[in-house]
Amino acid sequence: MQSAAKPLSTAELAVRLLELHGEDLISSAGMQIEKRLSHHGSITCFDHSVAVAKMSVYMALKLRVRVDMRSMVRGALLHDYFLYDWRDGEAGHDLHGFKHARRALQNAERDFTLSPIARDVIVKHMFPLNITPPRYRESVFVTVADKVCAVREFSKSVWWMLPVVRRKHA
Numbered sequence: 001m002q003s004a005a006k007p008l009s010t011a012e013l014a015v016r017l018l019e020l021h022g023e024d025l026i027s028s029a030g031m032q033i034e035k036r037l038s039h040h041g042s043i044t045c046f047d048h049s050v051a052v053a054k055m056s057v058y059m060a061l062k063l064r065v066r067v068d069m070r071s072m073v074r075g076a077l078l079h080d081y082f083l084y085d086w087r088d089g090e091a092g093h094d095l096h097g098f099k100h101a102r103r104a105l106q107n108a109e110r111d112f113t114l115s116p117i118a119r120d121v122i123v124k125h126m127f128p129l130n131i132t133p134p135r136y137r138e139s140v141f142v143t144v145a146d147k148v149c150a151v152r153e154f155s156k157s158v159w160w161m162l163p164v165v166r167r168k169h170a
């Protein structure tokens with residue numbers, strides 16, 4: 001007699017959905033550029049974007065909220081697709097926090113085909129710093145997931161910058 005397959009955990013299901021809806025973006029030349037751009041502390045823009053997409057899916061599954069999963073995953077993966085080093089001090093890279101969502105949308109529209117929901121996810125993800133609120137629940141999930149991941153990434157970096165902690169764990 002065959003034993004029943006073990007059901008996937010929510011985290012495992014989130015990874016499966018991420019691969020199903022975003023694998024082509026993750027392996028695209030554009031997103032590979034993000035691997036060279038450090039974002040929050042030692043975290044790259046690529047790792048941050050994947051983490052935000054995974055977190056958004058996880059939250060929607062946990063809360064059992066019906067979403068357009070494909071649009072949410074694709075918007076989340078591209079939400080920081082601005083493709084420059086925001087610390088380089090170059091002209092046009094000032095006021096990064098206020099401007100990069102629009103730049104990310106411009107780049108994403110140039111390189112990929114986006115649904116209206118994915119577009120909203122990208123351009124609204126900096127709410128409330130950018131004052132126009134998200135229009136769709138998918139955008140709300142990504143906006144929240146972005147903040148949760150950013151705090152986690154910054155705190156991880158700050159923790160490891162403390163010399164006493166580094167020594168203790170060396």
Ligand SMILES: [Fe+2]
Pocket residue numbers: 079080100101125126
């Ligand atoms: Fe952002």
Ligand SMILES: [Fe+2]
Pocket residue numbers: 048052079080146
């Ligand atoms: Fe972000």
